[in-house]
Amino acid sequence: MSGPVRTVTLNPAIDQTVALDTLRPGQVHRALAVRHDPGGKGVNVASCLADWGVPTIVTGLLGADNAAPFEALFAAKAIEDRFVRVPGDTRTNIKLLETSPGGTTTDINLPSPFADAAALAEVRRRLDDVAPDDLVVLSGSLADSLPDDTYRRLIGDLRAIGARVVLDASGAPLAEALTAAEDALPFCIKPNRHELETWAGRGLEDPVALLAAARALHGMGIALVTVSLGAQGALFVSGEGALHVAPPVLEAGSAVGAGDAMVAGLTAAVRAGASLEAVARLSTAFATGKLRHPGAHLPDGETVLALAALAAITPAQDWARRTTGPRQTAH
Structure with missing residues (x-):
């Protein structure tokens, strides 16, 4: 088991979730x-x-003028705070959550405060005590002022130390990270279907093609590729093989943050040296358990383990061959 997990957030936000029955553009x-x-x-x-009991250190870029809610969260959960404070406010992300059956969530993400090269260098310095095999999670978008190759360069530095990097990003920062040499690629990535399609340069509605794309990423040198498929579950591809996991069916809840919970679950399982099946089960249980809890919080450990046991595991090739039907939205 490695040391504490570090998470790096270069564009945090205060999430303002507004629940309404149905969103009707142009109306009050x-x-x-x-x-x-x-x-x-x-x-x-x-x-x-932290809810799962994993020692955790956070760093990244945090607006100095409204840091109090973050500081309160870190204190309440015994998370070590190594965020670099930058001038201004951390941005607000507005989430319009429809509660009617079949409702969706509409995101409105506001601009981030300015961060310069010196602030980013200080974030890097606060990772200087990372040791070989430690897990570092780089997650989310970049502050507007940072270059697209920020994650690629940071992963290269961390890989040189021997750390295992979990990357959950999209768009140009993900594309840049995947152009690195094999010895500078992340240990794990978690694209959703759309992000995988963007990398592949083609639609992947066909499950066989979807699995082939995930295996291609693994073949490049990424040890664990997890593809989240929303209500269809997720694919997990590693040197042990390829699995599909279907989550247990629960009452509808907020999917906001479910993808982040999945990343936390796979990170916790990898840190514990779990098998691919155990990684798939715990990742799915974290994501499913979070659906019942507003905000980024897990249910109690007994509930999480029960959800992990209920997840349905299938060899990915078997799932791909038999799966048909409309494309689902991924988180």
């Missing part, structure tokens, strides 16, 4: 409820890891 709405949570993908991952 009366909200049913509203909540504010300190967030950003790496912060959400750290919060779930």
Whole structure:
């Protein structure tokens, strides 16, 4: 088992979730409820890891003028705070959550505060005590002022130390990271279907093609490739093989942060030296358990383990050959 898990969040946010019955563009709405949570993908991952009892250190870039909600979360969950404070406010992300059957979530992400090369260098310095085999999670978007190759360069530095990097990113930062040499690639990535299609340069509605793309990423030198498929579950590809996991069916809940919970689950399982099947089960249990809890919080450990036991595991090749039907939305 390695040391504490580090999460790096270079564009955190205060998540303002507004619940309403149905979103009708151009009309006035009366909200049913509203909540504010300190967030950003790496912060959400750290919060779930702490709930599971994993020692966790957070760093990244945090606006100095509204850091209090983050500081309160870190104190409440005994998360070590190594965030670099930058001038200004951490951005707010507005999530419009429809509660009607079949409702969706609409995201409105506001601009981030300015961060320069010196601030990024300080984030890197605060990772200087990372040791070989330690897990470092790089998660989420980049602050608007940072270059697209930020993750690629940071992964290269961490790989040179011997750390295992879990990357959950999209768009140009993910594409840049995947152009690195084999010895500078992340240990694990978690694209959703759309992100995998973007990398592949083609649609992957066919499950066989989807699995082939995940295996191609593994073949490049990425030890663990996890593809989240929303209601269809997820694919897990490693040197042990390829598995599909279907989550247990639960009452509908908020899917906000479920992907981050999945990253936390796979990170916790990898840290414990778990098999591929155990990684798949715990990742799915974290994501499923989070659905019942607003904000980035897990249910109790007994509930998580029960959900892990209920996850249905199938060889990925068998799943791909028999799966048909409409494409599902991924988180």
